[in-house]
Amino acid sequence: MAVFLEVSSLLLKGFSLSCILFVLTLIIAIPLGLLISFCTMSKFAPLRILFQVIVWILRGTPLMLQLFVIFYGPGLLGLFKWPIMSTGWTWFNQTFSTRFIAALVAFAINYAAYFSEIFRGGIQSVSKGQSEAGQVLGMTKKQIFFKIILLQVVKNILPPMSNEIITLIKDTSLANTIGVYELIFQSKTFMAEGLIWPFFYAGAFYLIFVGVLTIVLGKLEKKMNYFRT
């Protein structure tokens, strides 16, 4: 029983760090992705092509590779060194090391690239006639975007975004490879004591979280079923 409680408390701590990484990644990646999507749709060819190449690289290489490049790259290239055994700073009993920052940077950039493609598709799928109708009714560009286009884009991108968001919570486990104390990292520590079940226990955390996410996002999708774009 004592072992179970100890495992529980450590896994919970790891899981909460996973969740923080998840939420912060979303907070950064969504606006960044929107910005990138505008760049890849730009009429200015150099900007457009530059960002198309960047998106291609970010989507075409493994996230693990990007994580390693961001964590080890600066040191190996002699730019700067993420302090390897930094104590970081503590907040609500969680340690935010530079490793965590490196993971967050990698995830945010990688997911922004994925999101940008979803946003681009969502914006381009709203028929041109919608903004033209607003225009001939004398509405301003701003009013047209916020009152007419936005909700249709949100409806269009909700299903692919749900997929990406669900993938993200599982992808946070990759951060254990650079020593972020997230859920998988914590469950690995029990291997030394010959315990395998903490891994299954960790799996249950992901399952429940994904289950809740699925229900919430499904509800949101349903809420928008009253109209068809």
Next chain:
Amino acid sequence: MAFLEVKNIVKNFGNTKVLKGVDFTLEQGEVLSIIGSSGNGKTTFLRCLNGLETADSGTITVDGNIVFPSSKSIENLDSPLTFGMVFQNFNLFPQYSALENITLAMNARDYRILKAKKVKFFEFRRQYNQIKLHNKQIAKELLIRVGLEDKMNNYPCELSGGQCQRVAIARALALKPKILCFDEPTSALDPELTGEVLKVIRSLKDDGRTMIIVTHEMGFAKNVSDRVVFMADGVVEEIGKPKQLFNNPKSEKLKAFLSNLNEKENI
């Protein structure tokens, strides 16, 4: 001076010359139909009138005011729109009910007007809510007008094509345009639904509305219009009273166009 004067409107898309100098005039209360074979610039012309395309040259004058080339600086928020537009495929806003489709742009306009007056927040809210209520009333009356009072709270996906187009007409009327343009308003409809839309347009004529209607419905063009324009190769090839145009076509192109239509009817 005529109510609408269109002078020498030219429009190219890259190397494609679409409009090669469109000229005509229109009096207030007059209904003008534009006919012509596919791809000769009828839609492009309406889009130039509405500012959805920018013509390369030419002038458009309405009621003595030059609306093209435009001088944005004298734009007056309160003034009614110059042109209204009803699209072939309706372009209703799917996330709004029939009623909201009509009030949206009215509210957006009144919001801008109110903002420009710089009233304080609570006063702003009070006045804006009052205006919205008023606009809702106008929208209801317009829906009654097009025979859709029972569909007020339905969303576009719950309406038939004919009903959608009638909402679109009501939506355009709400902004009180001086001239209402229709781009093949019945082309996207099943044949049995065209009647209800044409009836609404007909009733607008009886109200004395100035309208420009691009159409392939020759019977309708004959009956409803005061004058008909035949467009060919980017210019007004022939213009005149419907009887004269359909019964005594002068230009060879119009003769060919009409006999082609007759052949199709006889297939």
